[in-house]
Amino acid sequence: MTSERCAACGRESVDARVESAHYTSEGIVRYRQCACGRRWVDVARFAVVAGHDGLPWSGPN
Numbered sequence: 616m617t618s619e620r621c622a623a624c625g626r627e628s629v630d631a632r633v634e635s636a637h638y639t640s641e642g643i644v645r646y647r648q649c650a651c652g653r654r655w656v657d658v659a660r661f662a663v664v665a666g667h668d669g670l671p672w673s674g675p676n
Contacts, residue, residue, distance in 0.1 A: 623653040 619628055631647040634654070638644075642660040 621649040621651060621653055622655075624649060624651040626650060628657070 620626065621628060621631065626649055628647065628649075631649045634646040634648055636643060636645040642658050645657045645659075646654065647657055648654045
């Protein structure tokens with residue numbers, strides 16, 4: 616399943632309800648459910664970029 620559309624019905628994933636979300640060491644994990652009933656997990660991985668004074672800063676991609 617891509618994070619753009621529901622694999623079962625083709626609806627946009629942004630319309631899917633977020634059942635729960637939390638931070639992990641890999642990024643933000645969201646458990647979603649489409650209006651058609653299909654459930655899936657989205658992971659927005661963190662990227663490391665240079666922050667102030669060259670120190671690393673992490674944020675979602």
